[in-house]
Amino acid sequence: MHTTEVAAALKGAKHVAILTGSGISAESGVPTFRDAQTGLWSQFKPEDLATPEAFRGNPKLVWEWYAWRRGLIARAQPNAGHLALVELEQRIPEFTLITQNVDGLHQRAGSRNVIELHGNINRTKCSEEDLPVTEWKERGDPPPRCPRCGGPLRPDVVWFGESLRAEAIEGALMASRRCDVFLSIGTSTLVQPAASLPFEAAEGGATVIEINTDVTPLTNHATFRLPGPAARVLPELLRVAWPA
Numbered sequence: 001m002h003t004t005e006v007a008a009a010l011k012g013a014k015h016v017a018i019l020t021g022s023g024i025s026a027e028s029g030v031p032t033f034r035d036a037q038t039g040l041w042s043q044f045k046p047e048d049l050a051t052p053e054a055f056r057g058n059p060k061l062v063w064e065w066y067a068w069r070r071g072l073i074a075r076a077q078p079n080a081g082h083l084a085l086v087e088l089e090q091r092i093p094e095f096t097l098i099t100q101n102v103d104g105l106h107q108r109a110g111s112r113n114v115i116e117l118h119g120n121i122n123r124t125k126c127s128e129e130d131l132p133v134t135e136w137k138e139r140g141d142p143p144p145r146c147p148r149c150g151g152p153l154r155p156d157v158v159w160f161g162e163s164l165r166a167e168a169i170e171g172a173l174m175a176s177r178r179c180d181v182f183l184s185i186g187t188s189t190l191v192q193p194a195a196s197l198p199f200e201a202a203e204g205g206a207t208v209i210e211i212n213t214d215v216t217p218l219t220n221h222a223t224f225r226l227p228g229p230a231a232r233v234l235p236e237l238l239r240v241a242w243p244a
Contacts (some may be wrong), residue, residue, distance in 0.1 A: 002225070006224050009209070016181045021188060024185055055127065084230075096113055098175065190217065198218050202221065
């Protein structure tokens, strides 16, 4: 274990960038995208549920899939890993939290400077205007309609085949290149462009730390690896860096 070295790097850091993936949410009981394809949903492929083509072909099915997942997320609570990142943000002069997760658990925990690469399942937008919608009249047949233009509403997430919002990926790249410590937490380091961020940080001279239960493509390139779940590793790391 390299907890002491990582703690020292964090304590001396002026800018920390964090990338989180589905691993930290799984510790709160939020199933990953594919783990959520159980029961009724097991008969469908990802492209049946999370692509623009799927929504155009069967908007009711897609809306109901996301409504079911929102219900799962609503019952989940931020875990000790989420809460440790809130504390870390309060201790570091400049802090950027980049997440691939769409569940909003970081914000519910209290994190402030969050870049959501893949959107947020709890937000809704108009599929025609690409603008947020917070209120609408319920109809009998989902999805509901935009009160402005009548277009079908959809979750404000990035589907397969869609581009990330430019401001999100630009902000993430800038933080990764400028930080002096980068933590990759619970992410497979397989999904681009997020997977490139720790390597961008390393090229910029940052200390790169991986916290994960699994070995990933980043493992052999990280400065330090702390194996284990974020809910255990992160609180321990903070206790070493800032003992009570």
